[in-house]
Amino acid sequence: MTTMTDASVREFKMPDVGEGLTEAEILKWYVQPGDTVTDGQVVCEVETAKAAVELPIPYDGVVRALHFPEGTTVDVGTSIIAIDVTGGSAPAAEEPAAPAPAVEEPEEEAPQGRQPVLVGYGVAASSTKRRPRKTAPAAPEPAAAAVQAELNGHGHAPAPLEDRPRPLAKPPVRKLAKDLGVDLTTVVPTGPDGIITREDVHKAATPQQAPAPAAEPQTETPKVPQPSAPAVSYDTARETRIPVKGVRKATAAAMVGSAFTAPHVTEFVTVDVTRTMKLVEELKQDKEFAGRRVNPLLLIAKALLLAIRRNPEINASWDEAAQEIVVKHYVNLGIAAATPRGLIVPNIKDAHAKTLPELADSLSDLVATAREGKTSPAAMQGGTVTITNVGVFGVDTGTPILNPGESAILAVGAIKLQPWVHKGKVKPRQVTTLALSFDHRLVDGELGSKVLADVAAVLEQPKRLMTWA
Numbered sequence: 155m156t157t158m159t160d161a162s163v164r165e166f167k168m169p170d171v172g173e174g175l176t177e178a179e180i181l182k183w184y185v186q187p188g189d190t191v192t193d194g195q196v197v198c199e200v201e202t203a204k205a206a207v208e209l210p211i212p213y214d215g216v217v218r219a220l221h222f223p224e225g226t227t228v229d230v231g232t233s234i235i236a237i238d239v240t241g242g243s244a245p246a247a248e249e250p251a252a253p254a255p256a257v258e259e260p261e262e263e264a265p266q267g268r269q270p271v272l273v274g275y276g277v278a279a280s281s282t283k284r285r286p287r288k289t290a291p292a293a294p295e296p297a298a299a300a301v302q303a304e305l306n307g308h309g310h311a312p313a314p315l316e317d318r319p320r321p322l323a324k325p326p327v328r329k330l331a332k333d334l335g336v337d338l339t340t341v342v343p344t345g346p347d348g349i350i351t352r353e354d355v356h357k358a359a360t361p362q363q364a365p366a367p368a369a370e371p372q373t374e375t376p377k378v379p380q381p382s383a384p385a386v387s388y389d390t391a392r393e394t395r396i397p398v399k400g401v402r403k404a405t406a407a408a409m410v411g412s413a414f415t416a417p418h419v420t421e422f423v424t425v426d427v428t429r430t431m432k433l434v435e436e437l438k439q440d441k442e443f444a445g446r447r448v449n450p451l452l453l454i455a456k457a458l459l460l461a462i463r464r465n466p467e468i469n470a471s472w473d474e475a476a477q478e479i480v481v482k483h484y485v486n487l488g489i490a491a492a493t494p495r496g497l498i499v500p501n502i503k504d505a506h507a508k509t510l511p512e513l514a515d516s517l518s519d520l521v522a523t524a525r526e527g528k529t530s531p532a533a534m535q536g537g538t539v540t541i542t543n544v545g546v547f548g549v550d551t552g553t554p555i556l557n558p559g560e561s562a563i564l565a566v567g568a569i570k571l572q573p574w575v576h577k578g579k580v581k582p583r584q585v586t587t588l589a590l591s592f593d594h595r596l597v598d599g600e601l602g603s604k605v606l607a608d609v610a611a612v613l614e615q616p617k618r619l620m621t622w623a
């Protein structure tokens with residue numbers, strides 16, 4: 155709490171480095187208490203739902219305290235580091251000994267969830283604006299303490315509730331209260347500065363099913379340890395439990411949402427890509443592609459872009475709220491990439507407007523950045539259609555799940571030598587299987603079939619890249 159009384163200390167909050175992110179994990183601290191920092195210096199690396207991002211500090215000073223250790227998941231808007239902007243050094247380094255007050259500080263500002271936050275900038279202004287807002291409810295809280303105690307079990311006290319200020323709670327806590335049917339004005343806050351926590355909401359929801367509110371704290375406490383007992387008793391030699399967070403958590407939520415929202419249809423086609431493989435080898439020798447990475451994925455991507463150009467309705471999304479189909483006149487081509495942190499789908503912006511060499515450069519940059527774990531959240535937003543190359547794992551095909559907000563995804567299987575009828579004779583040919591999943595709400599079977607057939611036709615006869623263009 156020293157940060158509230160010392161005007162020389164600035165609190166740097168966890169920013170929303172993407173669009174609508176709610177939390178991020180602190181991967182690594184690059185500074186320690188007592189270190190001097192300058193405006194724009196990177197102080198830590200955090201992992202959001204899909205990317206690792208380095209956070210710069212927006213002012214000069216000396217590190218007073220690190221509020222969270224590495225490996226901690228922190229809500230957006232929560233203060234993570236305190237900076238003494240006057241340049242104090244030795245005494246400031248001792249502040250980390252009290253981490254609890256530092257954690258409480260961000261909680262005070264959490265109710266201002268509507269405040270726009272940009273990669274940690276503009277934090278200082280919001281801190282100064284918070285203090286007068288906190289002092290206002292501080293006065294009525296002691297006077298209403300007795301009333302709040304009565305209301306812990308959803309007691310009926312309508313008159314006092316009207317005089318009380320709007321309850322302080324984070325947006326996720328408000329949503330939880332709404333889902334459980336709990337009136338936040340009837341909840342006794344236990345968080346710092348009168349902020350209502352998730353535990354407060356759960357405790358307030360329990361009395362509705364219990365006849366005696368006074369006995370609820372006793373029944374609630376045994377219920378918390380009971381679920382944890384089985385988790386402790388599992389055989390660590392035979393099982394490993396991995397916390398679901400970061401990329402895995404985001405991927406799970408996205409896939410569940412997509413699978414149970416969009417009605418998926420998957421179609422398959424097996425195609426002879428021998429001519430495409432020959433073209434790949436020829437392009438590697440072309441001076442226009444000197445120093446560029448040329449592989450089958452490059453021509454598959456170009457084939458899909460051409461199929462979209464011939465069937466533009468496939469490049470669309472479903473707007474549930476407006477009950478409209480949104481046809482995109484641009485293609486942001488997503489490429490599913492397996493990384494050490496999990497599956498991510500960055501996309502190539504305006505891929506439809508790129509030449510083949512430009513597309514090769516974009517694919518190389520996208521893959522290299524993903525492997526380094528440096529893909530930005532912006533690079534994974536706004537995709538319109540995706541390619542997933544399961545063939546690199548030796549898999550023949552699959553039934554891919556749509557990336558949320560997109561209408562189609564193309565899976566490419568392994569390219570193998572197989573017996574194939576070519577010019578009336580059975581010969582060994584390079585063959586692969588393509589699978590196209592699409593959202594049946596806006597893509598009919600005819601449209602999906604045409605797109606898949608066009609992709610196959612281009613890969614079978616690459617000269618169509620010129621004749622159809």
